Amino acid sequence: MIIKKYIGKTEEAATELARQELGRDAVIMNIKKNIPKGLAKFFRKESVEVTAAVDELVLEESAKDMPDFAKLQEAMRGDVAPAPDSKAAKAEAAKRVLAEKNQVILEEKESVKEETEAQTNAIEQKLSDLQKLLEKQVQAAETAEKEKKSGKKKKISDKNKAYLRLIRSQMKNNEVDEIYIEQILEEIEDSIKNDASLDNVLSGVYQKIVLKIGRPHLIDLHAKKKKYIFFIGPTGVGKTTTIAKLASMLKLSSKAKVALVTSDTYRIAAVEQLKTYANILGVPLRVVYSAGEMTEAFEDLKKYDLVLIDTAGRSHNNKEQKEDIHGLLETVPEEEREVFLVMSATTKYRDLVRISQSYSEITKYSLIFTKLDETDAVGNILNIRMLTGASLSYVSWGQNVPDDIGKVDAQKMAKQLLGGNS
Ligand SMILES: Nc1nc2c(ncn2[C@@H]2O[C@H](COP(=O)(O)OP(=O)(O)O)[C@@H](O)[C@H]2O)c(=O)[nH]1
C-alpha cells in the first residue's frame, strides 16, 4: 500500500492531485481542513489536506496502460532519477505545473512507514472510542495473562497478536466473513512492527479495509455514453424507491435531464408507484412490456441525459427469468449501459452470495445496498464486495425519497466494521 498526503485549496483540488499521482483508483482515507489560527490567519490561506492510498497491485495494473508510470513511481520514491527527456520526467514536469496552477503544495515524499505513522494521529482521533474500548479489553487480557504467568514479562509480538484477536472479534461481530477477516489481517500482519502500538495496528487494518471497500462507482453524468442505467435485483429490496431517490438527486443537484422506464409490469401497483414518483419529479415515464418496446422507448427518449430503468424482481434461480433480464439488457450495447444490482443489507449472507453470483452470470454490475437502517451489521457489504469484486456505489437507509440515500462512505464503513462510532 502506498499512502500519501496532498494539500489543496479545496478538497476537490487535493483529491485531484492525489488521483493524478496515485491513479484513479486512489482511495481517500482522511480529509482534514487546515484553518489557520491566530496570526497565521493573516498570511496563510485555508487549505484541505487529503490522505490518499492505493494498493501497489492497483498501481501495477494501471502501470500497464501507462508504460512509464512504474518508473515515475520509482522516481517519486527517490530510487531512480528519471532521464531528463524520458516520459517520466515529462510527466513529473507536467505535475509540477499542475501543482503550481492550483496553488497546491505537494508534500515531499516520505517513506511509507513514516507516512503511516503521521496518519495515525488523524485516525486515532476518529477511532478514539473504539480505541478506548479495545485498550480496556487488552488491559484486561494482559492482567489475566500476567496473573497466570505470575510476573513473567510478555513478548511484544504477543501483544500484537492480542490486538489482532480483538480486531478480529470486532469484525466478526459485524458479520465480516472469516475468510475475508483473515485475508485482511494477513495482508497487514507483515507490515506490523513488533513494538507497534494499538494505534498502529488499528490504523493499518482501518486503511486496509478502506482500500478494500474502494472508491464508490457512481452514476457519471459526464460519461455521456453510459446513459442507460438498469436496476436489477430481487423483489422488495427497494429498486423502485432507489430509482426515485436517485432520479430526484440527479435532477436536483446535477440538473440532469432524467427519464424513467419501467418493465416491471407484473404488478399494477409497481407501475403506479413509479408513475407517482415520476409525476412528483416532473420526469417522463415509459412503461414497456417487451424488449422490442424497450428499444422504441429509448428511441423516444434520445434527448435525455440519463434513462433509469426499473425491472421486475425476478427469481435468480429461474433460468427463463434470467434470460428475460439478459434480453432487456441486450437492448442497449454494453458500452452504453450501466447496471446496478440492488440488494438489501438485511438479506442473509448465503442468499446474498447466491443472488450476486447468479446475476454475475448475466452481466457486470455495481452494487447498491438498501435498508441499512434495519441492520447494524455492515459486514455483508464488505463480504459481497470482496466476493464479487464489483464496485460498491450507493447505500440507502430509509424509506424517505429523496433523502435516505448516499454514496458509499468507505471511511465511515471501515469505522463501523471495526466497531467504532461512525
Ligand atoms: N427501511 C427501509 N425501507 C426501504 C428502503 N428502501 C426501500 N424500502 C422499502 O422497501 C419496500 C420495497 O421497496 P420497492 O422500491 O417497492 O422495492 P422493489 O420491489 O425492489 O422495487 C418499500 O416499502 C420501500 O419503502 C431502505 O433503505 N430502508
Ligand SMILES: [Mg+2]
Ligand atoms: Mg419495484
